[in-house]
Amino acid sequence: MTKLWGGRFTKQAEEWVDAFGASIPFDQKLVEEDIQGSIAHVHMLKNQEIITEEEASEIHRGLKAVLAKAKNGELEYSVQNEDIHLNIEKFLIDEIGPVGGKLHTGRSRNDQVATDVHLYVRNHTQTVMNSIRALQQALLLQAEEHVETIIPGYTHLQRAQPISFGHHMMAYFWMLERDYGRFEDSLKRTNISPLGAGALAGTTFPIDRRQTAEELGFDDIYQNSLDAVSDRDFALEFMSAASTVMMHLSRLAEEMIFWSSQEFQFIELDDSFATGSSIMPQKKNPDMAELIRGKTGRVYGNLMGLYTLLKGLPLAYNKDMQEDKEGLFDTVRTLEGSLDIFAGMVETMEVRTEKMAETTSKDFSNATELADYLAVKGVPFREAHEIVGKLVLDCIQNNKYLVDLSMEEFKAANGAFEEDIYEVLKPETVVSRRNSEGGTGFEQVRAAIEQGKKVINQT
Numbered sequence: 051m052t053k054l055w056g057g058r059f060t061k062q063a064e065e066w067v068d069a070f071g072a073s074i075p076f077d078q079k080l081v082e083e084d085i086q087g088s089i090a091h092v093h094m095l096k097n098q099e100i101i102t103e104e105e106a107s108e109i110h111r112g113l114k115a116v117l118a119k120a121k122n123g124e125l126e127y128s129v130q131n132e133d134i135h136l137n138i139e140k141f142l143i144d145e146i147g148p149v150g151g152k153l154h155t156g157r158s159r160n161d162q163v164a165t166d167v168h169l170y171v172r173n174h175t176q177t178v179m180n181s182i183r184a185l186q187q188a189l190l191l192q193a194e195e196h197v198e199t200i201i202p203g204y205t206h207l208q209r210a211q212p213i214s215f216g217h218h219m220m221a222y223f224w225m226l227e228r229d230y231g232r233f234e235d236s237l238k239r240t241n242i243s244p245l246g247a248g249a250l251a252g253t254t255f256p257i258d259r260r261q262t263a264e265e266l267g268f269d270d271i272y273q274n275s276l277d278a279v280s281d282r283d284f285a286l287e288f289m290s291a292a293s294t295v296m297m298h299l300s301r302l303a304e305e306m307i308f309w310s311s312q313e314f315q316f317i318e319l320d321d322s323f324a325t326g327s328s329i330m331p332q333k334k335n336p337d338m339a340e341l342i343r344g345k346t347g348r349v350y351g352n353l354m355g356l357y358t359l360l361k362g363l364p365l366a367y368n369k370d371m372q373e374d375k376e377g378l379f380d381t382v383r384t385l386e387g388s389l390d391i392f393a394g395m396v397e398t399m400e401v402r403t404e405k406m407a408e409t410t411s412k413d414f415s416n417a418t419e420l421a422d423y424l425a426v427k428g429v430p431f432r433e434a435h436e437i438v439g440k441l442v443l444d445c446i447q448n449n450k451y452l453v454d455l456s457m458e459e460f461k462a463a464n465g466a467f468e469e470d471i472y473e474v475l476k477p478e479t480v481v482s483r484r485n486s487e488g489g490t491g492f493e494q495v496r497a498a499i500e501q502g503k504k505v506i507n508q509t
Contacts, residue, residue: 083169090265112146158249160279181389188397193219213490232291243268247278250366296346303339320398352377427466
């Protein structure tokens, strides 16, 4: 088969060489974006009288026919035609004849592929933002239901202070809100049109780049043709934001994995998001959470792969840049799937409130409350800290908790203790009193939930 660019060549590559150099096995994913860009391009060629109205109409009809076949799975892509662009051009010529060859007037595969990838990233950025909102909604529902459910809060994976489970859920809500903002902001760099930059230097044809940009919904055009065809910063930005989302998901996945263990029993995942063992019939494994935790690594790897790919490339386009797509496509697939799985997993998980309450009533996570109590009574906090530390040590040595101490024991430690100390030590009191803005106090958590609802409703 003669290549569409083969006029200058006297021999053809062997099939295995063609197969090695071809991108069509993966860039066929860009078929709709490629045809969308081509339709805008042909409209511009007509308006600029570079091709006739009749030619433009025939090419437009042919592209629509090819698109319909693509959506119906009727296209058979060819490695000999290398990539999505030449495959579509060949399909078009087969559909309408030689006039299809006029479609490529005034453009190059270099600006064409850049346009395709911009459109792809833009489309999936919006999809990801919608999926983030769905997960935030699931977190809001759990938070609202469990404002007064108390769970141990941890630092260093050691029990620190009791907190509202709703507060814990809202922590991830706000992480995801920053993620949403990163993707939203990235659209300013993604939604720029490279179409019309040509191979690297523009074109002699009197094209109108702003017409195609407007038709494709871009906010602006690249101001430099070299930059237009060689820039993949927008893809890096998408993949970086994706890596941050996956990091957040992985952190929550880790917590859900140990919360659902026999040792914690804080939650139970819905059967839809768990699997069993082939040998141990009692097992219920949190496999979806584990998979998302594991897939975070591949998303990081895709980002580093693209950074490494681009770091030594001279201007403008180089064949190396063909390798930008598989990692990008994999990141999109992984991120969108992970967000959708997580939304379902969070929404359907059972929160075992009694187990959480039992846990927070038998620990020393209320110790800070004692120190604060003494500080309010006028005892310097550093001194109060030492007094409470010694009380904790005494309890540990005598196998009891702070709430088990008698009034005489409290008084022996410091005369400022009064009978109200037993009320102060209750987990509900400990949590409810932390009403500094952004704290775990119940009223603060309810306020945060209402603020979260407003954030979602504004978009």
